[in-house]
Amino acid sequence: MKKVLDKNTKNFVRSVPRLLTEVTAFMTLHQGDVLLAGVPLFGPKAKAGDIVRTEIEHIGTLENIVVEENGGASL
């Protein structure tokens, strides 16, 4: 397990309130809708076999395994 990205949400181009303001200006968001707030530039590449752990302070740690689409384990 190797750290490949280390950033902070304080560096958003658009803050969460600004995003919500801009999106709800032209469409309605409903309970349960999810807004993905973006990723820093130059995200590292993922390849088959990687175990990818994405983590946000106080929010949680999410693990995911990358599998080859063709010829890999069937999902």
Add this chain to the structure above:
Amino acid sequence: MKQGRVACYGALHDVMLINDKIQLADGRIVAEKDVVWLPPIEANTVFVLGLNYADHASEISFSPPKEPLVFLKGPNTLIGHNAYTRRPDDAQFMHYECELAVVIGKTARTVNLEEAYDYVKGYTVANDYVIRDYLENYYRPNLMAKNRDTLTPIGPWFVPKEDVQDPMNLKLRTYVNGNLTQEGTTKDMVFDIPYLIAYLSSFMTLNENDIILTGTPKGTVHVYEGDEVITEVEGIGSLRSTIKSDTFFARI
């Protein structure tokens, strides 16, 4: 047999078209004026084709794409027949788009062209309105142009595929305030229905009640507040919407 979903007499009902009359599941016949139409399918993922008719692509100064140009719509944008679509007051270029909507019937993954229709449940009509002022270019997300609330009327009827002899040979027509403004045929799609199902299912799974809006032919004209727009697909249905201003949708 044509099927729909309506609100009527204080409840939601599945309805059928029997001898040109609207019949509730319990057998009651109801007058069209007594029903409020809902989208005929509770949609899962909604796929939308851009520039899938060559004549329309050239009309708005694009070359037809080499492979399907597809984006997704959220549930906030769908409304039923006879409803109101919101036109932003500052928009200059609002267009309707008459489209054949293909409803997926079962889970589809890596489907080939020959068996693609096995995965179709049926068809309905959509009007994929666009506020073209907000379109940057077609490779950029077009939420503001195409995913606004009420911008995609769909219905009134869902038509099972068994009732449609050749979905690739249906006339499309749009009327604005009773005048015919758009005319085309599904024959002229750049990528036909089997190709679209094969293409999408080659890299993702399609599920029951996913809907593919297959694009619109030439014949876009600007529409304005108060206009009544009817998009019609031969044998499938005739879908009416009325355009209202920001004021109509204003919150107190």
